[in-house]
Amino acid sequence: MFGRRLLVSELRFLCDPSWRRFHSSIVSFNNNSNNIVISQLKYSHDPSNCILFRPVPQTIGKSPVHLSKRSSSSGSSSNSKSKNQKQRGRQSYRFIDQTRVRVSGGVGGNGSLSMYKIGRKHKKRPDGGHGGNGGSVVILADPNEQSLKWTQPHVIANAGSHGGNQEKHGRNGKNVILRVPCGVVVRRVLEPDEYWDFEKQQAQKLVQTYGTTSGDTYDDALNEELRAWQEERDDANKPQINDSDRRAGGYLASNDYDSDDEDDDLDFNDDNYYFNGNDDPDEDEYSYEHLPQAPDLSFTPWGEREKVEIADLNEPGSFIVVARGGRGGVGKSIFASRHGPLPPPHVLSQYAKPRNGETAMLELELKMIADIGLVGLPNAGKSSLLSAVSRASPYIAPYPFTTLNPLVGYIEYQDGFRVCAADIPGLIAGASEGRGRGHQFLRHLERTKALLYIMDAAAMDGRDPIEDFQTLLNELSAYGNGDLLNRKCLVVANKMDLLLKEERKEIIGLLQEKAVESGILMETNVLGISAGATGEGLAQLTKAIRNAVSQNKQ
Ligand SMILES: Nc1nc2c(ncn2[C@@H]2O[C@H](COP(=O)(O)OP(=O)(O)OP(=O)(O)O)[C@@H](O)[C@H]2O)c(=O)[nH]1
Numbered sequence: 376m377f378g379r380r381l382l383v384s385e386l387r388f389l390c391d392p393s394w395r396r397f398h399s400s401i402v403s404f405n406n407n408s409n410n411i412v413i414s415q416l417k418y419s420h421d422p423s424n425c426i427l428f429r430p431v432p433q434t435i436g437k438s439p440v441h442l443s444k445r446s447s448s449s450g451s452s453s454n455s456k457s458k459n460q461k462q463r464g465r466q467s468y469r470f471i472d473q474t475r476v477r478v479s480g481g482v483g484g485n486g487s488l489s490m491y492k493i494g495r496k497h498k499k500r501p502d503g504g505h506g507g508n509g510g511s512v513v514i515l516a517d518p519n520e521q522s523l524k525w526t527q528p529h530v531i532a533n534a535g536s537h538g539g540n541q542e543k544h545g546r547n548g549k550n551v552i553l554r555v556p557c558g559v560v561v562r563r564v565l566e567p568d569e570y571w572d573f574e575k576q577q578a579q580k581l582v583q584t585y586g587t588t589s590g591d592t593y594d595d596a597l598n599e600e601l602r603a604w605q606e607e608r609d610d611a612n613k614p615q616i617n618d619s620d621r622r623a624g625g626y627l628a629s630n631d632y633d634s635d636d637e638d639d640d641l642d643f644n645d646d647n648y649y650f651n652g653n654d655d656p657d658e659d660e661y662s663y664e665h666l667p668q669a670p671d672l673s674f675t676p677w678g679e680r681e682k683v684e685i686a687d688l689n690e691p692g693s694f695i696v697v698a699r700g701g702r703g704g705v706g707k708s709i710f711a712s713r714h715g716p717l718p719p720p721h722v723l724s725q726y727a728k729p730r731n732g733e734t735a736m737l738e739l740e741l742k743m744i745a746d747i748g749l750v751g752l753p754n755a756g757k758s759s760l761l762s763a764v765s766r767a768s769p770y771i772a773p774y775p776f777t778t779l780n781p782l783v784g785y786i787e788y789q790d791g792f793r794v795c796a797a798d799i800p801g802l803i804a805g806a807s808e809g810r811g812r813g814h815q816f817l818r819h820l821e822r823t824k825a826l827l828y829i830m831d832a833a834a835m836d837g838r839d840p841i842e843d844f845q846t847l848l849n850e851l852s853a854y855g856n857g858d859l860l861n862r863k864c865l866v867v868a869n870k871m872d873l874l875l876k877e878e879r880k881e882i883i884g885l886l887q888e889k890a891v892e893s894g895i896l897m898e899t900n901v902l903g904i905s906a907g908a909t910g911e912g913l914a915q916l917t918k919a920i921r922n923a924v925s926q927n928k929q
């Protein structure tokens with residue numbers, strides 16, 4: 376197209392109503408013919424009357440049409456780029472559809488061990504508040520998000536604050552909400568010593584199942600200790616509390632076992648008051664042989680670890696709590712209304728300790744949720760089509776692999792009906808085996824309801840459109856279980872404006888034959904369109920897209 380006289384059809388192409396598409400066309404044009412500066416472009420609905428640009432000999436002040444990085448080399452300043460254009464630039468926009476992140480809930484706050492001294496007597500009343508709970512990490516599906524973008528590899532929620540005296544409870548830590556696009560699959564990567572409990576829907580430590588004392592959870596050990604202490608206490612001379620004492624706060628008038636008081640009834644420094652966890656005489660003889668062998672806890676690379684799918688966030692607003700915050704420590708005031716003595720100091724301090732938040736390693740994969748996916752070889756005109764039928768503004772240029780990341784746009788109908796269309800980067804032969812990042816692109820087609828095969832009928836890159844169609848069918852059938860071929864589809868021949876009437880008929884006929892032969896579920900016959908130039912056939916195509924999608928929506 377460049378370095379020679381422009382054909383009428385190409386000029387029409389320049390006069391496309393979409394301002395953004397102007398941009399790419401003009402940039403290419405400028406590259407090859409520096410002596411022409413396009414200063415004014417007018418759009419005419421009448422294709423025969425659309426050669427309305429004029430060269431300007433001199434430009435003063437701002438250059439007239441300079442829109443992209445490539446045109447800046449021919450004189451434009453980078454300041455003239457709008458923010459929107461910068462975002463569209465391939466360098467600045469990072470699309471991430473697969474990522475790993477470690478998440479941790481916040482640690483709880485300490486429980487307070489404060490004692491309130493009553494008057495001048497040696498009486499005290501526990502008044503320590505509880506520590507606040509740590510914040511949790513939540514993953515939320517947000518339709519406004521496009522990509523999985525993280526600022527940090529380890530996301531940690533806020534810690535809870537500590538409890539204080541006078542029963543002041545600590546504040547809970549703030550939750551961290553990670554916003555992700557709809558259609559994200561969350562997988563939990565298990566540690567080598569973990570397994571997934573499907574009943575409880577949480578990861579469990581393998582060592583717990585071996586019944587070893589080291590495998591007991593913190594809570595179990597603590598409860599055991601407290602239970603032992605309560606038994607001891609019940610056996611000892613239980614302090615008698617009369618009704619008036621109870622009304623006064625229960626513990627208030629009863630004995631105080633603070634270690635400062637020498638005349639306490641119970642002496643917790645006495646060994647009898649400590650729980651001896653190993654008091655079962657038969658324990659040494661107990662055999663662990665019937666239990667499975669302990670797992671190999673040596674380092675396993677992330678990629679080889681077991682992964683469990685824990686959520687599929689495909690609805691806007693759906694969320695999952697991936698790491699719960701740790702519980703805050705228990706303040707001493709909890710014992711204020713209890714009758715009888717306080718638990719021994721070591722039990723109290725254990726209670727006051729907060730728990731750590733959960734930690735999980737996650738793998739997130741974005742599978743776009745679009746109603747229809749545009750599939751084609753590079754330069755077929757997928758982005759041009761998306762930009763012509765929706766408000767999306769993909770990068771369009773006459774070289775292969777212009778689009779490197781999938782992009783969605785909404786086709787809006789007059790009655791408010793919307794179809795979400797995804798522009799998938801160009802596929803090449805061998806894509807189903809991962810060639811040209813084929814796996815990553817085909818993944819985004821998995822959830823589409825219908826497919827739109829688009830071929831470059833004008834063979835601008837020297838490829839045969841029928842062969843292109845065959846390549847697409849081969850790759851889609853070879854991907855996964857071949858399910859992609861079993862959904863509703865449309866077959867479209869693009870760039871019709873560059874063909875003569877007879878050529879158009881011939882190519883559409885051949886594509887139709889191929890489509891029927893392959894047995895794909897076509898919504899209508901093969902359609903000829905001109906997405907990037909005259910816009911012919913687009914009205915018919917959008918109707919067909921609606922039909923194909925709405926049939927699959929029930
Ligand atoms: N003449 C003509 N050119 C078109 C038409 N549609 C697209 N083009 C041109 O074809 C070239 C490639 O268009 P794109 O929309 O970027 O193609 P693509 O399929 O998105 O390409 P990749 O992103 O590389 O896979 C651009 O230069 C477009 O201007 C059309 O209907 N007629």
Ligand SMILES: [Mg+2]
Binds near residue numbers: 769770778
């Ligand atoms: Mg493209």
